[in-house]
Amino acid sequence: MAEPLEIVTAIDAALSDGPLKGKRIVVTSGPTHEPIDPVRYIANRSSGAQGTAIARALATLGAEVIFVTGPADVPPPERVTVVKVETAQQMLEAVQGALPADAAVFAAAVADWRVASASNSKIKKTKGGLPVLEFAENPDILATVSQMEQGRPGLVVGFAAETDDVVENATAKRARKGCDWIVANDVSHETGIMGGAENDITLISDAGAEDWPRMSKSDVATRLAERITQALA
Numbered sequence: 001m002a003e004p005l006e007i008v009t010a011i012d013a014a015l016s017d018g019p020l021k022g023k024r025i026v027v028t029s030g031p032t033h034e035p036i037d038p039v040r041y042i043a044n045r046s047s048g049a050q051g052t053a054i055a056r057a058l059a060t061l062g063a064e065v066i067f068v069t070g071p072a073d074v075p076p077p078e079r080v081t082v083v084k085v086e087t088a089q090q091m092l093e094a095v096q097g098a099l100p101a102d103a104a105v106f107a108a109a110v111a112d113w114r115v116a117s118a119s120n121s122k123i124k125k126t127k128g129g130l131p132v133l134e135f136a137e138n139p140d141i142l143a144t145v146s147q148m149e150q151g152r153p154g155l156v157v158g159f160a161a162e163t164d165d166v167v168e169n170a171t172a173k174r175a176r177k178g179c180d181w182i183v184a185n186d187v188s189h190e191t192g193i194m195g196g197a198e199n200d201i202t203l204i205s206d207a208g209a210e211d212w213p214r215m216s217k218s219d220v221a222t223r224l225a226e227r228i229t230q231a232l233a
């Protein structure tokens with residue numbers, strides 16, 4: 001049986017009157033944590049702020065949002081079904097478990113690699129010895145869902161955080177992964193975007209590259225949610 005909160009959220013979404021009423025949207029957000037041993041892990045600096053704002057904006061427009069989140073700095077929004085995960089593998093399974101959906105937005109900063117053989121017990125510090133970690137590639141959740149032959153969401157949106165040649169790299173990424181849109185941003189240090197409150201977006205789609213003016217992450221979320229609403233109408 002579904003969790004009580006999930007039932008309440010689903011009822012809430014069903015009763016809402018927004019333009020996304022009746023639409024089910026999966027959103028990933030936050031970093032992933034890839035264990036080294038039971039007390040140590042590899043992580044990244046994603047705060048989860050942009051993904052959280054997108055989930056909130058979609059829920060505000062009436063969507064039923066399944067919010068699959070890694071360990072983020074910001075709390076999850078209200079009125080969404082929250083699925084908490086730690087690793088990329090868990091995130092993939094949670095996303096697959098949340099399908100079918102009308103749309104999926106992949107805003108999570110998924111670790112590209114995991115430690116191939118994470119230890120079940122704490123790795124001890126030994127005199128003169130250093131641990132050697134071997135890595136294995138994580139599944140690419142965006143590419144996996146974009147390339148589903150059956151049951152692919154009608155609209156799949158990915159992100160591209162770039163430091164150079166933003167449009168070229170993001171356009172190539174869109175083709176490589178097979179998603180419909182890429183929300184590209186320049187995360188060079190001097191932009192202050194990583195960890196900041198604002199974002200500077202170029203939306204890459206079939207129609208080409210569309211520059212958005214610099215705006216708050218919450219305004220980016222509202223604008224993206226409006227575009228998703230138009231696309232799903």
Ligand code: C5P
Nearest residue numbers: 106107108110138139140141142158159
């Ligand atoms: O390849 P890169 O990490 O730059 O791609 C970023 C996009 O791909 C984001 O939308 C991110 O959520 C998604 N991604 C994913 N699974 C991965 C790596 C990235 O879903 N393993």
